[in-house]
Amino acid sequence: MRVFCASIATETNTFSPLRTDFTDFLQSFYAPPGEHPKTPTLCSAVFPVLRARATQGEIELIEGTATWAEPGGLINARTWDRLKAEVLDQLEAAMPVDAVILGLHGAMIANGCNDCEGALIEAARKIVGPRAKIGVTFDPHSHLSDKRVRNADIITVFKEFPHTDFVETAENCIDLTLRAARGEIAPAMEVFDVRMIDMLPTSREPMRSFVDRMLAYEADGRALSLSVIHGFIAGDSPDLGTKMIAITNGNSDTARRLARDLGMELFSFRGRAAPDFLPARTALERAAQAPCKPVVVADVWDNPGGGVAGDSTIMLREAIRIGLTDAAFGTIWDPMAVRLCHAAGEGASIPLRFGGKTSADAGDPIDAEVEVLKLKRNAAQSFGESVVPLGDCAVIRVAGIEIVLNSNRAQVFSPDLFSNLGIDPSSRQVLVVKSTNHFHGAFASIASEILYAAVDGPYPNDPRHNAYTNLTREIWPIVKNPHGTKAA
Numbered sequence: 001m002r003v004f005c006a007s008i009a010t011e012t013n014t015f016s017p018l019r020t021d022f023t024d025f026l027q028s029f030y031a032p033p034g035e036h037p038k039t040p041t042l043c044s045a046v047f048p049v050l051r052a053r054a055t056q057g058e059i060e061l062i063e064g065t066a067t068w069a070e071p072g073g074l075i076n077a078r079t080w081d082r083l084k085a086e087v088l089d090q091l092e093a094a095m096p097v098d099a100v101i102l103g104l105h106g107a108m109i110a111n112g113c114n115d116c117e118g119a120l121i122e123a124a125r126k127i128v129g130p131r132a133k134i135g136v137t138f139d140p141h142s143h144l145s146d147k148r149v150r151n152a153d154i155i156t157v158f159k160e161f162p163h164t165d166f167v168e169t170a171e172n173c174i175d176l177t178l179r180a181a182r183g184e185i186a187p188a189m190e191v192f193d194v195r196m197i198d199m200l201p202t203s204r205e206p207m208r209s210f211v212d213r214m215l216a217y218e219a220d221g222r223a224l225s226l227s228v229i230h231g232f233i234a235g236d237s238p239d240l241g242t243k244m245i246a247i248t249n250g251n252s253d254t255a256r257r258l259a260r261d262l263g264m265e266l267f268s269f270r271g272r273a274a275p276d277f278l279p280a281r282t283a284l285e286r287a288a289q290a291p292c293k294p295v296v297v298a299d300v301w302d303n304p305g306g307g308v309a310g311d312s313t314i315m316l317r318e319a320i321r322i323g324l325t326d327a328a329f330g331t332i333w334d335p336m337a338v339r340l341c342h343a344a345g346e347g348a349s350i351p352l353r354f355g356g357k358t359s360a361d362a363g364d365p366i367d368a369e370v371e372v373l374k375l376k377r378n379a380a381q382s383f384g385e386s387v388v389p390l391g392d393c394a395v396i397r398v399a400g401i402e403i404v405l406n407s408n409r410a411q412v413f414s415p416d417l418f419s420n421l422g423i424d425p426s427s428r429q430v431l432v433v434k435s436t437n438h439f440h441g442a443f444a445s446i447a448s449e450i451l452y453a454a455v456d457g458p459y460p461n462d463p464r465h466n467a468y469t470n471l472t473r474e475i476w477p478i479v480k481n482p483h484g485t486k487a488a
Contacts, residue, residue: 101177190255
């Protein structure tokens with residue numbers, strides 16, 4: 001059996017002042033055919049999983065390009081056209097194939113294309129014809145279009161948020177797609193539009209039990225696969241919002257019923273699944289006064305994983321204002337400041353302007369006399385088995401606070417972001433991390449407490465006030481009850 005795989009992935013915040021081009025893909029992750037590393041990345045875990053199948057002699061694998069750009073603003077049309085053509089040309093050259101496996105994100109938007117993944121899957125279907133099977137993996141913070149559902153045979157989505165199960169999701173997609181290609185199953189896929197957009201972390205109730213039940217349904221055979229598209233609030237897509245996917249073996253009625261029943265249960269979670277968000281000052285003061293260390297404070301809306309710059313100074317200014325010490329901040333994206341620190345050298349004290357460069361809503365730059373504590377070229381952090389590049393980094397100290405400056409935008413995933421740069425995270429009273437929830441899995445084991453701080457400004461976090469132009473469907477909370485009175 002001949003199988004082709006490829007991966008193009010990023011998450012597009014259409015409200016972000018940033019713009020994304022080919023350089024962003026090269027800087028984050030770009031692997032030409034045959035050069036994907038042994039370790040998986042978030043959206044390209046299909047590569048090592050398929051390689052294992054090929055090694056066992058089950059399939060003949062033809063690898064295409066795998067690439068990922070850190071979430072950011074709109075992709076320019078030239079970059080999207082280049083990447084799309086690159087993968088489709090590789091698929092053409094690989095023909096004939098029995099199956100195509102694509103590792104995608106699902107929230108990619110380019111100038112002139114509101115549904116990049118849908119366009120890619122549709123074009124792949126035209127190349128391979130109706131008999132070959134197409135399997136796709138998505139991040140749950142994505143947009144699910146009818147075009148994607150029409151042209152894919154299998155869609156699996158990371159169940160966990162934080163996304164700790166991306167390898168398992170790849171394994172599930174590949175297993176079902178290959179079984180379908182062999183004629184062992186006849187996938188029937190149905191989707192229910194939940195008509196809401198909300199934050200749905202699975203590290204807490206009610207989503208924890210919901211995911212566990214989805215897994216149980218798969219294990220007992222009620223479904224081949226169950227997935228939730230959470231939606232991506234910062235992407236102006238006509239398909240924005242939560243959707244429930246159910247795949248059964250040849251029974252569309254069962255899949256439709258499962259999708260609707262589970263989808264309406266999801267709708268009942270609206271407004272109560274997210275953690276409590278505290279004002280910045282409240283979160284920092286509570287963390288400073290906690291009896292045990294470290295307390296992790298998440299700066300949830302200046303999260304580079306949501307496509308913003310990650311250079312906001314609002315939380316840091318508040319920490320300096322209240323006299324917080326024994327604290328470490330990760331990170332502030334500022335390549336220019338990093339370069340100046342590297343030029344000055346470790347141990348130097350220099351006047352430095354840093355942060356606050358890309359948006360008027362993210363706070364002003366900070367001007368301070370800083371001590372350069374640690375410098376590192378090509379720094380990295382881990383996310384499960386993946387390695388996340390941070391670029392050149394510098395650790396500076398301002399008013400008793402240690403701050404990680406990075407040159408490659410990335411949210412905080414792991415305590416080793418700090419330890420790799422000479423900061424012992426367990427010894428600090430307060431750790432401030434720019435991440436919404438992906439930090440949770442790795443930090444929960446060392447944190448005495450985790451607090452979520454919401455600072456309005458960098459991120460379009462309230463859909464009722466976002467200037468969507470492509471969203472025409474009624475969804476909650478923009479509309480109180482989009483399903484009608486019976487669903488209230």
